[in-house]
Amino acid sequence: MRNLWLGGVLTAIFAGMAVLSFLWTPYDPTVLDIANKIKTPSTAHPLGTDHFGRDILSMIMVGARTSIAVALVAVGIGMGLGVPLGLTAAARKGGLLDELIMRGNDLVFAFPSLLIAIMITAVFGASAVNAIIAIGIFNIPVFARLTRSGALSLWTRDYVMAARVAGKGATRISVEHILPNVTNLLIVQGTIQFSLGILAEAGLSYVGLGAQPPTASWGRMLADSQTMISFAPHMALFPGLAILLTVLGLNLMGDGLRDMFDPKLRRARS
Amino acid sequence: MTTKTFKLGLLSAAALAASAGLAMAKSDIVVAMQLEPPHLDPTSAAAGAIDSVLYSNVFEGLTRFGSDGSVNPGLAKSWEISEDGKTYTFMLHEGVTFHDGSAMDAEDVKFSLDRARAEDSANAQKALFEGIENVEVVDPLTVKVTLAAPNGSFLFNMAWGDAVIVAPESIENIKTNPVGTGAFKFTNWVQGDKIDLEKNGAYWGTPAKLDKVSFKFISDPTAAFAAVMAEDVNAFVGFPAPENLPQFEADPRFQVLVGSTEGETILSTNNKMPPFDNVKVRKALAHAIDRQAIIDGAMFGYGTPIGTHFAPHNPDYVDLTGNSAYDPAMAKELLAEAGYADGFKTTLKLPPPSYARRGGEIIAAQLRAVGIEAEISNLEWAQWLEQVFRGKDYGLTIVSHTEPFDIGIYARPDYYFQYDNPSFQQLIADLGVEADPAKRSALLATAQETISGDYVNGYLFQLAYPTVANAKVKGLWKDAPTQATDLTGVYWE
Numbered sequence: 001m002r003n004l005w006l007g008g009v010l011t012a013i014f015a016g017m018a019v020l021s022f023l024w025t026p027y028d029p030t031v032l033d034i035a036n037k038i039k040t041p042s043t044a045h046p047l048g049t050d051h052f053g054r055d056i057l058s059m060i061m062v063g064a065r066t067s068i069a070v071a072l073v074a075v076g077i078g079m080g081l082g083v084p085l086g087l088t089a090a091a092r093k094g095g096l097l098d099e100l101i102m103r104g105n106d107l108v109f110a111f112p113s114l115l116i117a118i119m120i121t122a123v124f125g126a127s128a129v130n131a132i133i134a135i136g137i138f139n140i141p142v143f144a145r146l147t148r149s150g151a152l153s154l155w156t157r158d159y160v161m162a163a164r165v166a167g168k169g170a171t172r173i174s175v176e177h178i179l180p181n182v183t184n185l186l187i188v189q190g191t192i193q194f195s196l197g198i199l200a201e202a203g204l205s206y207v208g209l210g211a212q213p214p215t216a217s218w219g220r221m222l223a224d225s226q227t228m229i230s231f232a233p234h235m236a237l238f239p240g241l242a243i244l245l246t247v248l249g250l251n252l253m254g255d256g257l258r259d260m261f262d263p264k265l266r267r268a269r270s
Numbered sequence: 271m272t273t274k275t276f277k278l279g280l281l282s283a284a285a286l287a288a289s290a291g292l293a294m295a296k297s298d299i300v301v302a303m304q305l306e307p308p309h310l311d312p313t314s315a316a317a318g319a320i321d322s323v324l325y326s327n328v329f330e331g332l333t334r335f336g337s338d339g340s341v342n343p344g345l346a347k348s349w350e351i352s353e354d355g356k357t358y359t360f361m362l363h364e365g366v367t368f369h370d371g372s373a374m375d376a377e378d379v380k381f382s383l384d385r386a387r388a389e390d391s392a393n394a395q396k397a398l399f400e401g402i403e404n405v406e407v408v409d410p411l412t413v414k415v416t417l418a419a420p421n422g423s424f425l426f427n428m429a430w431g432d433a434v435i436v437a438p439e440s441i442e443n444i445k446t447n448p449v450g451t452g453a454f455k456f457t458n459w460v461q462g463d464k465i466d467l468e469k470n471g472a473y474w475g476t477p478a479k480l481d482k483v484s485f486k487f488i489s490d491p492t493a494a495f496a497a498v499m500a501e502d503v504n505a506f507v508g509f510p511a512p513e514n515l516p517q518f519e520a521d522p523r524f525q526v527l528v529g530s531t532e533g534e535t536i537l538s539t540n541n542k543m544p545p546f547d548n549v550k551v552r553k554a555l556a557h558a559i560d561r562q563a564i565i566d567g568a569m570f571g572y573g574t575p576i577g578t579h580f581a582p583h584n585p586d587y588v589d590l591t592g593n594s595a596y597d598p599a600m601a602k603e604l605l606a607e608a609g610y611a612d613g614f615k616t617t618l619k620l621p622p623p624s625y626a627r628r629g630g631e632i633i634a635a636q637l638r639a640v641g642i643e644a645e646i647s648n649l650e651w652a653q654w655l656e657q658v659f660r661g662k663d664y665g666l667t668i669v670s671h672t673e674p675f676d677i678g679i680y681a682r683p684d685y686y687f688q689y690d691n692p693s694f695q696q697l698i699a700d701l702g703v704e705a706d707p708a709k710r711s712a713l714l715a716t717a718q719e720t721i722s723g724d725y726v727n728g729y730l731f732q733l734a735y736p737t738v739a740n741a742k743v744k745g746l747w748k749d750a751p752t753q754a755t756d757l758t759g760v761y762w763e
Contacts, residue, residue, distance in 0.1 A: 035566075230495075
């Protein structure tokens with residue numbers, strides 16, 4: 001439970017910063033103030049300023065918004081498409097459709113995801129939207145597989161048999177009986193994928209293929225600070241920490257959620 | 271025991287002497303630069319990286335640029351100009367041979383010039399040879415070049431990297447095996463990594479002081495910083511990260527030379543694309559830009575503000591920065607007058623160098639302040655050449671024009687900023703045939719004022735040319751009057 005709490009708090013801090021950034025940031029992160037460039041942390045700028053004199057705290061707040069939005073939508077795409085595919089495959093286990101869906105998944109899985117994401121954004125243009133699509137595509141097989149394996153064990157249960165006997169179709173059983181019982185699996189995996197999405201977004205912006213300026217993003221902040229790390233380490237430190245803590249928080253939370261949902265572990269504890 | 275100690279002492283003394291001797295005799299150098307040449311023929315491509323490696327080192331022309339941009343005798347030891355200014359008679363040096371052993375004579379000069387000015391010539395600067403009417407071999411060491419009209423800059427033109435002398439015997443493989451007359455000869459090219467040169471023992475002039483030269487290509491600024499810091503390279507010409515220069519300056523192992531270039535860094539504007547076809551909009555653009563902020567923010571203070579397309583170190587330069595002083599209020603007024611009180615949207619396409627990428631972010635922010643929304647897209651060089659330079663599909667872009675004395679590009683209406691002004695074109699035509707220095711100066715001043723007054727482009731700054739080198743390396747060029755890394759006079763202290 002400690003993991004869940006710690007992870008939850010860390011995630012809440014960054015989610016809170018992202019929400020707050022819609023209403024207020026200490027400075028406008030799109031306004032440059034060259035005269036005040038590369039200032040170390042002070043009371044005026046708690047995390048210092050970057051090479052254009054922008055307030056790093058404000059940029060991290062807006063960057064949190066970018067990261068979370070991209071990762072959230074990407075996980076949404078993965079779940080929205082992956083879960084129905086997984087349910088269908090499980091319902092038609094051993095059939096042609098099952099084979100088709102799962103081999104298609106294997107195909108997508110076979111590619112190194114970040115490289116393909118780079119390729120997609122390079123071909124269709126660098127933007128946050130394309131980054132979302134690229135990351136989202138690679139979430140589909142993750143959720144499809146998970147849903148299928150979870151669903152397969154459920155299809156042998158007595159209550160599913162009962163529903164069948166009562167005359168319910170495969171689709172209805174999937175939605176009414178299978179889906180609710182794989183939800184906990186999906187929540188845990190969703191949290192993990194969410195953290196991977198944030199990492200992927202940071203990676204894409206780092207190579208200049210994510211959100212474009214003037215939208216702040218953590219990955220680009222890191223890329224910008226790279227040549228200045230020897231004399232302005234704070235420029236790299238804070239966005240780096242933001243990525244680290246968010247990903248750590250989400251992973252801890254995922255871990256904690258799994259512990260909470262897993263009946264075996266729950267029994268062992270009590 | 272004593273003999274042993276004595277022997278040991280002698281040995282270490284010998285070793286010391288040997289190592290000291292080695293250090294003194296260091297005769298090889300590794301020079302790094304950012305861009306790798308696409309191939310090795312300076313006479314058939316615009317890529318400046320080719321000249322950066324080969325100019326003066328491997329290939330030489332009739333005349334050559336000095337480190338201060340002056341035009342000096344090269345393969346021609348002297349020349350005579352006829353009274354009407356139309357005939358140039360070049361006297362060539364004796365005993366000059368190409369690296370393959372064949373003699374360099376008047377026939378090679380005729381071949382090189384005829385090849386460059388031929389109709390199917392692939393030369394990137396054909397304008398340099400346009401005025402040549404005839405090239406005649408008088409005797410093996412004398413060439414007579416006849417021009418259609420007097421040309422005040424003919425000797426200057428002949429010093430360009432595009433006008434170097436090549437041999438018909440080796441022209442076929444010049445792109446992979448360049449054979450010139452220079453103090454260094456080409457030995458090896460590992461694509462994606464380095465080009466090796468070695469001393470030409472049979473050089474006709476002052477021999478090079480170095481025996482071996484390696485040019486290494488490191489495009490990533492972070493890797494460039496690491497390579498210099500770790501002393502993997504002895505010098506880095508055109509160092510890409512100005513923010514790191516103060517660190518090198520503070521380090522006694524290194525010397526930093528910040529020279530000037532012919533690189534006018536400009537906010538190129540598509541003059542045919544609305545709303546930029548309206549001079550008021552272009553003027554508003556010019557007043558919305560704070561040059562000093564760009565120099566400080568993108569170049570960390572390295573760069574000289576310019577107000578027109580001309581190098582400030584040129585004696586004919588006119589300071590017109592006042593024409594486009596930073597005045598956002600005035601910019602807004604001008605936009606309102608032009609009918610864009612609420613601003614407008616446009617594109618800002620940026621090539622890879624940091625002056626463009628960082629400068630672009632700053633300019634976008636400055637334009638946003640007056641209501642112009644410039645959408646940034648970052649392009650690779652190949653994309654930039656295709657979309658912007660050839661396709662003219664852009665609103666704004668930032669690029670440094672590094673050719674020397676290139677104000678003439680404004681007389682080409684099909685050039686990518688599509689500036690079409692007949693009176694300016696006449697001006698450049700007049701300049702081409704004017705040989706009188708005073709009149710040339712006056713014409714140049716008018717030309718600079720015209721493009722500045724028409725606000726053709728946003729004139730930002732003259733690109734600085736930073737070289738970071740080992741403190742013991744002497745004889746490097748500080749400035750870059752042309753794209754060249756002349757190592758013929760470089761030596762280790």
